[in-house]
Amino acid sequence: MTIGLEHYLILSTILFSIGLYGALAKRNAIIILMSIELMLNAVNIAMVAFSRYIVPVLLTGQVFAIFIIVVAAAEAAVGLAIIMAIYRGRETIDVTKIDLMKW
Amino acid sequence: MGLVIAFWILAVVAISAALSVVLLRNVFRAALSLILCFLAVAGIFVTLSADFLAAVQVLIYVGAIAVLIILAIMLTREVQRGSPSNKLRIPAFIVAVLFLGVVSFAMINTQWPVVGIPPQEPTTSALAGKLFGEGGFILPLEIVPILLLAAILGAIVLVREK
Numbered sequence: 001m002t003i004g005l006e007h008y009l010i011l012s013t014i015l016f017s018i019g020l021y022g023a024l025a026k027r028n029a030i031i032i033l034m035s036i037e038l039m040l041n042a043v044n045i046a047m048v049a050f051s052r053y054i055v056p057v058l059l060t061g062q063v064f065a066i067f068i069i070v071v072a073a074a075e076a077a078v079g080l081a082i083i084m085a086i087y088r089g090r091e092t093i094d095v096t097k098i099d100l101m102k103w
Numbered sequence: 104m105g106l107v108i109a110f111w112i113l114a115v116v117a118i119s120a121a122l123s124v125v126l127l128r129n130v131f132r133a134a135l136s137l138i139l140c141f142l143a144v145a146g147i148f149v150t151l152s153a154d155f156l157a158a159v160q161v162l163i164y165v166g167a168i169a170v171l172i173i174l175a176i177m178l179t180r181e182v183q184r185g186s187p188s189n190k191l192r193i194p195a196f197i198v199a200v201l202f203l204g205v206v207s208f209a210m211i212n213t214q215w216p217v218v219g220i221p222p223q224e225p226t227t228s229a230l231a232g233k234l235f236g237e238g239g240f241i242l243p244l245e246i247v248p249i250l251l252l253a254a255i256l257g258a259i260v261l262v263r264e265k
Binding site: 001002003004005006007008009010011013014015016017018019020021022024025026027028030031033034035037038041044045048049051052053054055056057058059060062063065066067069070071072073074075076077078080081082083084085087093094095096 | 106107110114117118121122124125130133134137140141144147148150151152153155156159160163164167168171172174175176178179184185186187188189191192194195196198199200202203206207210211215216217218220221222223226229230233234240243247250251253254255257258259261262
């Protein structure tokens with residue numbers, strides 16, 4: 001059997017669902033950030049698979065994957081800085097306890 | 104044939120590493136399995152003949168983002184407390200499974216216009232032409248450094264001692 005576009009898309013969907021579950025169900029803010037990175041990686045796989053199988057000579061999907069990687073790096077830096085600032089002020093990164101703006 | 108075996112091995116490694124990210128109790132071990140998942144995704148990029156992206160994946164994700172996450176875990180001392188779930192665990196599981204089912208159904212039942220042309224290799228010079236060349240992505244490429252600069256400045260301002 002050969003590996004087609006669908007195999008990569010299903011792999012990408014499975015990784016995205018795992019990341020979605022982690023982002024929704026976890027309390028630790030760092031684990032939530034890690035789950036978001038998993039979801040971005042899954043999207044990258046889908047982008048590169050579309051680029052490989054549908055427009056093999058244009059490489060547009062790979063260009064978009066590069067931009068996603070850059071944005072993910074910026075997001076990780078700012079997100080972890082916010083987590084550090086919250087930890088310094090409140091001594092916890094449990095997202096169920098960070099409820100200052102909840103009424 | 105080698106490509107098929109490589110794909111299945113890398114897919115199994117990536118999915119089990121991703122599962123252990125969300126299921127392991129120890130936060131530090133979760134971060135280590137996240138690194139394993141990033142490496143497996145880099146291998147997936149190689150099987151898709153995206154050599155430059157595989158190198159970028161190893162450099163940025165495995166090199167930079169993983170170090171950043173591990174540093175944050177060290178600095179917040181949350182390792183002892185583990186990674187418990189909140190009370191939305193079962194609804195979140197249902198949402199994730201529903202998402203998986205719906206999107207897989209849509210992806211399997213769509214007729215993708217797949218063309219049989221072999222992919223371009225190596226991709227580095229072609230990507231450079233795409234990014235910097237005529238009619239390429241030069242404007243987004245110029246916006247990206249501004250985004251990175253803003254992110255760096257924001258991170259420094261946020262973590263600086265008052």
